[in-house]
Amino acid sequence: MREFFHMGGYGFYVWSAYGVALVVLVANVLVPMLRARDLRARLARQARMEQRP
């Protein structure tokens, strides 16, 4: 296991690369999710306001 993280001495470079990739890929999923949630809430609020007499 330690050998796996050591990566033959290249651990820093390999895991930094994979770490950056993880952050960027997850961010690209989270950003549209949050934006969709905000937009749906905004649209629902508008709809409620329109329905009020």
Add this chain to the structure above:
Amino acid sequence: MWTFFHKLGSPRHFYRISGRLLPWLGWLTALLMAGGLYGGLVLAPPDYQQGESYRIIFIHVPSAWMSLFVYVVMAAAGAIGLVWHMKLADVVAAASAPIGASFTFLALVTGSLWGKPMWGTYWVWDARLTSELVLLFLYFGVIGLHAAIDDKRTASRAAAVLALVGVVNIPIIHYSVEWWSTLHQGPTVTKIDAPSIHVSMLVPLVTMALAFKLYYATVLLMRARTEVLERERASAWVRELARGT
């Protein structure tokens, strides 16, 4: 067949169909990525020249491929929007820009982290690296135009023209390692004769490439759906949808 495409072109049907497709795409992406990572990080043997450091290839090369692929999709969608005034094409072009920029950024950063132990430097101004950096700035230009122009149609037109002009950069990036002598190694997979890579490394690489492509499809649909709702918020079907939630 044509009625299917015609329907897909209408924002309302796009929203419905993409909503049904998304979970499948998401799970397939996760599955492929898990398989590719296992194959690349655990199963594949170390390289006989580069040792373990070469394992960066499994994210570097798919990112670099996608940085070009997404750009071509963005420019093509922009052109379709420009010529046929198709709303959905504009949406796809706009949604692709930040994703493509992410892939380009990843290709540059992972390449840099691979370059340090192998070449002794994080960065050199050689043809491949410089043209890829120009690609990142082209993406920033497209994102900037969308952010700066309030009218969505005008923004899409301006961004499409920039994207189309920038297409010249794509073959330059692809052939840069052959046209100029660079520090960057030549193509490993996409060349005329057989790929110079062992099957145990090629399989996870292709799996990761496929996973990245499906990942793009997934996040593109997610972004495009929100963009469609936003642009169509005055229409009857979006109002109906909003009352339902």
